[in-house]
Amino acid sequence: MKIKVYIQPNSKKSGYAGLYDGLPKIKITAPPVDGAANSEIIKIFSKLLNIPKSDVTISSGHVSRLKILDINTDKSCEEIITILEKF
Template sequence: MASPWRVVPTGIEVRVRATPRGGRDALDGVETRDDGVAVLKVRVRAAPEDGAANAAIRDVLRRALGLPAASVTLATGATARIKLFRIAGDGPALAERLQSLTGEPPIVGA
């Protein structure tokens, strides 16, 4: 089964499906899209204007993982619904934390 994150040498990469104006700021589980790609669903109250939703998603991720904001960066997808975030730190520990939050197994790769 696919996972929306993978361990990399610098931490983890997480594929996120953004839901701006979602009514609350929260991780919303894992979804496997029709193309077979797994995504971590994140909903935020912020509108997708001037980077506000991306900043809110970054904040949801960093809070869930107990990290400083500088540890979470948007790698690709600034204006797309599907985004890739890079999270710096101990990759296996971060993957384990996401697994405990979502119930999904991590994909380990380099």
């Protein structure tokens, strides 16, 4: 499944921050340097969905705040959004 998200790096606390232009907005503490933000995104989604990190990849937006994630899971998009809202 593919999911498009908006990332806000360098936040004081990681978490779901509502919608930004209709996309889930995720705050992360990592800076956008040397792939740290991308690594944190993969770690967060892996932990939230209880799947291995290898099942979460960034297919587009490696150097952008807008990212498309490829997630190998049996959960629906609605279930993922519900999980994000509780994050």
